[in-house]
Amino acid sequence: MGQIKLEKVTKAFGNTQVIPPLDLEIEDGEFVVFVGPSGCGKSTLLRLIAGLEDVTSGDIVIDGTNATALPPARRRLAMVFQSYALYPHMSVKKNIAFPLKMAKMPEDKIEEKVKNAAHILNLTDYLERRPGQLSGGQRQRVAIGRAIVREPAAFLFDEPLSNLDAALRVNMRLEISELHQSLKTTMIYVTHDQVEAMTMADKIVVLRAGNIEQVGSPLDLYRSPNNLFVAGFIGSPKMNFLEGEDAAKHGAHTIGVRPEHLRVIHGATTSSGWTGTVGVIEHLGSDTFMHVHLDGDRGTITVRADGDNPAKVNDKITVEALSEDRIYRFDKGGMAIR
Amino acid sequence: MATAHSRTAARFMIAPAVLLLLAWMIIPLSMTLYFSTLRYNLLMPGMEDFIGFDNYSYFLTDPAFFAALTNTLLLVGGVLLITVIGGILLALLLDQPMFGQGIVRILVIAPFFVMPTVSALVWKNMFMNPVNGLFAFLTKAVGLQPFDFLSHAPLTSIIIMVAWQWLPFATLILLTAMQSLDSEQIEAAEMDGAGAFARFFHIVLPHLTRAITVVVLIQTIFLLSVFAEILVTTNGGPGTASTNITYLVYAQSLLQFDVGSGSAGGIVAVILANIVAIFLMRMIGKNLDI
Numbered sequence: 230m231g232q233i234k235l236e237k238v239t240k241a242f243g244n245t246q247v248i249p250p251l252d253l254e255i256e257d258g259e260f261v262v263f264v265g266p267s268g269c270g271k272s273t274l275l276r277l278i279a280g281l282e283d284v285t286s287g288d289i290v291i292d293g294t295n296a297t298a299l300p301p302a303r304r305r306l307a308m309v310f311q312s313y314a315l316y317p318h319m320s321v322k323k324n325i326a327f328p329l330k331m332a333k334m335p336e337d338k339i340e341e342k343v344k345n346a347a348h349i350l351n352l353t354d355y356l357e358r359r360p361g362q363l364s365g366g367q368r369q370r371v372a373i374g375r376a377i378v379r380e381p382a383a384f385l386f387d388e389p390l391s392n393l394d395a396a397l398r399v400n401m402r403l404e405i406s407e408l409h410q411s412l413k414t415t416m417i418y419v420t421h422d423q424v425e426a427m428t429m430a431d432k433i434v435v436l437r438a439g440n441i442e443q444v445g446s447p448l449d450l451y452r453s454p455n456n457l458f459v460a461g462f463i464g465s466p467k468m469n470f471l472e473g474e475d476a477a478k479h480g481a482h483t484i485g486v487r488p489e490h491l492r493v494i495h496g497a498t499t500s501s502g503w504t505g506t507v508g509v510i511e512h513l514g515s516d517t518f519m520h521v522h523l524d525g526d527r528g529t530i531t532v533r534a535d536g537d538n539p540a541k542v543n544d545k546i547t548v549e550a551l552s553e554d555r556i557y558r559f560d561k562g563g564m565a566i567r
Numbered sequence: 568m569a570t571a572h573s574r575t576a577a578r579f580m581i582a583p584a585v586l587l588l589l590a591w592m593i594i595p596l597s598m599t600l601y602f603s604t605l606r607y608n609l610l611m612p613g614m615e616d617f618i619g620f621d622n623y624s625y626f627l628t629d630p631a632f633f634a635a636l637t638n639t640l641l642l643v644g645g646v647l648l649i650t651v652i653g654g655i656l657l658a659l660l661l662d663q664p665m666f667g668q669g670i671v672r673i674l675v676i677a678p679f680f681v682m683p684t685v686s687a688l689v690w691k692n693m694f695m696n697p698v699n700g701l702f703a704f705l706t707k708a709v710g711l712q713p714f715d716f717l718s719h720a721p722l723t724s725i726i727i728m729v730a731w732q733w734l735p736f737a738t739l740i741l742l743t744a745m746q747s748l749d750s751e752q753i754e755a756a757e758m759d760g761a762g763a764f765a766r767f768f769h770i771v772l773p774h775l776t777r778a779i780t781v782v783v784l785i786q787t788i789f790l791l792s793v794f795a796e797i798l799v800t801t802n803g804g805p806g807t808a809s810t811n812i813t814y815l816v817y818a819q820s821l822l823q824f825d826v827g828s829g830s831a832g833g834i835v836a837v838i839l840a841n842i843v844a845i846f847l848m849r850m851i852g853k854n855l856d857i
Contacts, residue, residue, distance in 0.1 A: 281754050302760035314755035318773040327769070328759035375759070 230292045231382035231415030232257045233278060238287035240273055240439075247273050248439040250287065255383075255417065255432075260409050263419045264426040264462070265436035271419045272387055274436070278417065279308050279385050292382060302331075307376035308385040311392065313368045315360040315375075321347075322356040325374045332379075346374040349408075366397045373408070383415035390425065402428060423463055427451070435459050457563035460485050466518060468557070469530035475503070481558035481566055488518065488533040490555035493540065494547040502549030503530065507540050521548060596837075603830035610824050622831035626819070632832075634807040635815040636839070638722055642729065642811055643790040643843075647783055649730040654737030654782065655775065658745050659767075661738070672742075679735040683795040690728045691717060691800045721801045721809035728796050733789075737782045744778030745771065780854040784847060791840050812836045 233255040240248040247270050255261050263271040276282040278289060280301035288297050296304045307328075315324050325346055329339045347353045350370040360368055369389060376384055386405070390398045406429050409416050420426055426433050427447045435442040435450065435458070443455040447463075454460035460468050468485040476484045494502060505523040519532045519540060532548050540546055550556050558566040603622050605615045626632060661672060678686065694701050695716040703713035716724040748771065756766045794813045797803055803810035803818060810818070816836060820829025 279758060281757070301754075301758045306758070308755065308758050310751045310755055312749060312751050314749065314751035316752060316756075316770060316773075318776075327756070327761075331760040331765060375755075379759075 230257055231255075232292055233383060233415065233417070234290040235278070236288040236290065238274075238277060238289060239285045240270075240277055240282065241285045246439070248277070251439070251441060253434065253441065253444070255415060258413050258415055260406075260416045260418065260429060260431045261434060262426040262430035262432070263417065263434050263436055264423055265421065265442075266462075267421055269436045270439035271421075271436050273439075275308075275385050275387055275417060275419045279306055280304050281308075305379075305382040306385055307379050307381035307383075308387065309369075309372045309376050309389045311388045313360070313372040313389075313392075315368055315371055317360050320357050320359055321352060321363070321371050321374075324360065324371055325352075325378055328375060328379045342378045343374075346378045349377070349411075350374050365393050366401060369393065369401055370404075373405075377408075377412070381414070383417060386416065386418040388420055389418075390420070391422075398425075405429065424465060427463065433463075435462060453565070453567070454557065455565055457483060457485070457559050460557055460559070460565070466531045466533070471503075471528060471530070473527070475527065476558075479556060479558055482561040483559040483563070485557040485559065486530070486550050486555060488531040490551050491530070491532045491548045492551055493519070493532055493534050493538060494549065495540065495544070502547040503527070504545065504547045505530070507542055507544045507546060510540065510542060512536070519546075521546060599830045599833050602826055603834050605827045607827035607830070608825050615827075618827070622827045623835070626828050626831045626835060631807045631810060631815055632835075635810045635812050638807075638809065639791065639811040639813075639839075641722060642726055642793060643787055645723075645726040646730045646733060646790050647786060649726070650733045650737040650786060651779055651782060653730070653734050654741045655772075655779075657734070657738040658742040659771075661742055662745050675738055676735045678732055679739075681732070683732065683793075684799050686732055687728050687796040687799045690724075690731070695724055717801050718805055721805065725793070725796055725800065725809055728800070729790065729793055732796075733786055736786070740778050740782050741775060744775050748774045776854045780851045783851060787843060787847060788840075791836075791843065812839065 235251060235253040237250045237252060238248060239246065239250050251274070263274060265271050273282065277284050280296070280299060284297060288295055290296065291304055291306075316327065319327065322343055325343045326339050329342060334342075343356075344353075347356055350373060352367070352370055352374060355363060355367060355371075360371065363371065372389070389405075390401050393401060402425060405416075405418075409429075418425075418429060430447055432444060433447055433450055434444050437458055443450060443459045450459060450463045454463060457470070461470070464487055466488050468487050469491075470483050470485050472483050476482055503521075503523050505521040508520040508522050508529065510520075511518040513536070515536050517534045517536055517538045517540075519534060519538075520529055521532055522529050530548065534540065560566055604617055604619060606618045606621070607615045657675065661668070661675065665671070681689075692700070697703050697713045697715040700713075702716070706713050714720075752770055752774075753766060756770050761769060792813050793811060794817065797809055797811065797814045798817075801809040803814045807815075812832070813836065816829050816832040819832050820826050
């Protein structure tokens with residue numbers, strides 16, 4: 230079981246309100262990702278749920294019991310920290326066994342559980358080593374091992390992959406997703422990387438300045454963002470935004486088109502497209518990203534074309550949306566017009 | 568920096584400093600060694616004869632020597648115990664967020680800047696004096712007989728004075744070590760269900776072992792040679808109750824004018840210090856690795 234409900238939770242440090250009243254429901258077994266730019270309050274929110282920070286007002290309900298006043302250890306949550314927070318003077322085995330030892334579990338049972346966790350995480354050969362002798366990915370797995378032996382109601386991850394190199398990050402992302410599938414425990418995961426959010430989440434919570442901008446499945450957020458912020462944050466490269474005349478034509482204050490929803494027409498101009506000069510071209514092999522400076526100083530838009538697109542720098546090209554419904558419209562306040 | 572050429576250059580440039588330091592150490596040491604083999608009494612100038620190891624046998628068979636040896640070890644051990652335990656407790660206290668933390672920290676460090684003679688005299692005259700001292704005043708206030716610290720518990724009194732002097736040093740080093748502890752580790756332990764005591768013994772104390780080792784090693788060096796506090800308070804007495812090796816060497820050479828025997832005592836002190844150092848490094852030196 231691991232159902233977590235936040236009711237009108239607020240957090241203020243002195244006079245600055247970091248989290249305005251916030252409601253959120255996390256279902257049992259869900260993989261929820263809090264995503265947002267740095268300083269948006271996502272880590273604070275996670276620490277509030279963990280009990281490492283006190284809420285200023287509001288309630289945190291875990292599995293139907295009000296946990297607002299409970300100390301962290303009694304909330305039955307386990308956390309994996311950004312720095313892993315392994316105990317440097319203890320062996321891997323002792324690190325993983327620490328929460329069980331604190332729970333005064335009998336020795337033989339601890340031994341068995343540690344063995345199990347080590348087996349799941351491929352750590353069996355490293356049990357006697359100290360954290361200092363492990364690689365980044367192994368440390369990460371020890372931190373996860375320390376979390377899973379407790380069999381918590383939910384796991385909390387605080388940007389766990391940000392200290393790993395790119396290749397390892399992709400690997401660990403997969404491992405965490407697999408772990409979630411086999412354990413089926415609620416997981417709350419904080420990241421500033423929208424790719425991690427999109428690939429891992431059942432449900433994404435997009436945060437900005439402590440406010441929830443939108444909650445939904447990855448594809449929901451991608452297909453129908455509520456506002457400019459979510460539209461710009463989800464998707465890589467970023468959605469292109471145009472204002473003024475171009476937007477007015479579609480009856481909006483701002484329009485947005487994703488780079489992957491644009492088509493390149495060489496040279497020729499059509500009535501429905503935008504013409505411009507190719508600036509920087511990024512070749513990724515499978516795709517080519519072109520930054521096109523629109524004529525008449527209307528801004529720059531990014532276009533995704535196939536890997537073998539022949540366009541060169543300074544070429545004149547025209548881009549147009551794949552279809553009319555791929556153009557997102559936003560009003561003056563930045564809210565989506567549907 | 569790693570080429571053969573630069574390494575040779577580095578050696579040449581270091582050489583003057585190394586040679587100076589070597590001379591600085593070797594000359595006094597060999598002079599002392601030389602004097603320790605002479606019958607060299609300042610009351611009988613011009614009668615210096617070579618007498619071999621006689622000075623050593625006089626010094627080592629002197630009953631005052633064993634008293635001084637135990638006193639030295641008791642002094643070092645007692646002060647280390649008080650400063651390390653007290654330092655950890657004070658550091659824990661100062662690590663708490665509180666009003667005026669900066670000022671309190673400076674106040675705590677203050678005793679370290681007081682000269683040993685001054686602090687010993689303050690303790691002797693203002694606190695421990697059986698007639699005018701603050702402790703005497705307090706005991707009289709509750710109707711008890713004042714306790715004459717310096718004559719009835721001279722060594723303990725000196726241990727207290729020296730510990731008071733060194734407590735700030737220990738506190739400071741342990742406090743900085745404590746502040747370098749990753750707060751996420753404490754939080755992780757908190758989430759793992761460790762209470763305040765478990766957190767202290769399983770996380771904080773292991774983190775401090777290195778700092779404690781440094782404190783113990785540095786303090787031992789200085790505590791083996793405590794002198795001023797003894798000179799201005801008890802003069803090593805009553806009898807030899809508060810004489811340590813350093814004070815015994817002083818008494819031999821400058822109170823009994825026996826430079827030869829004093830030098831022998833000095834050499835014995837050097838050997839003892841090395842024995843202590845070897846023991847310490849064996850016991851706790853491994854904490855400094857990694």
